[in-house]
Amino acid sequence: MISMDGSDCGCHPGEEDIGNWVLLAQAAQELQIPFVASGGSATGSQLAAALAMGAEGLNMGTRFMATKEAPIHQGIKEALVKAKGTDTTHVMQTLGNTERVYKNKVVIECRDIEAKQPGEFEAIRRLVSGENYRKSFQETGDAETSVWSCGQSIGLIKDIPSCKDLLESMVAEAEDIIRNRLMSKL
Known part of the structure; x- marks a missing residue:
């Protein structure tokens, strides 16, 4: 099994900028x-x-x-709940290592430096340091002080459930759509 990562994903979406809608249709046709x-x-x-597009999940x-x-x-976690789908952007595109991240003050600074010094990792190294990310995620909880990956799905996150509750809710919603909405269209 392989993972088809659309450009709306967090972290490294690839350099081709192909969204899931097209990528999944292509995967179903070709794989x-x-x-x-x-x-x-x-x-x-x-x-x-x-x-419906052929994915296993x-x-x-x-x-x-x-x-x-x-x-x-x-x-x-609270920053994720408050975020909109437009609260992500890309960094490190000039390095050929594009990363989708949460748009904050550090990311804006990183993008500004990249625009002035394209392809120069040393110019942004201090901003993209894993140590900054670790402090934000493990110590401070400050969403503004590091570069951190997230996908465009942040605009869809409305709560902080348990994993069990999240999955049960998602499966119930999917089953309802398939049984009641899609089947009625046949």
Whole structure:
């Protein structure tokens, strides 16, 4: 099984900028092995859509960050709940290592430096340091003081449930859509 990562995913979406809608359709047409949809997913309706497009399921990173069990600071979880889908951007594009991240003051500074010094990792090293990320996620909970990955699904996150409750809710929503909405269209 492979993961098909659309450009709406957090972390490294690749350099081709292909969204899940097109990527999943292409995977269904061309692959002979099972695949999961990765990137930008947080709801049962998206699970139903991914299944309809041939995926075996979803791979969700950002959505699981905002769960009770996620081993990150509560402040980061609350930032995810408050965020809009437009609160992400890319960094490190000039390095050929694009990363989708939460748009904050450090990221804006990083993008400004990249615009002035494209391809110069040393110019942004202090900003993208893993130590900054670790402090934000484990110690301070301050969403503004480090570069951290998240997908566009942040705009769909409305709560901080347990993993069990999240999955049960998503599966119930997907089943309802498939049974009641989609079947009635046949």
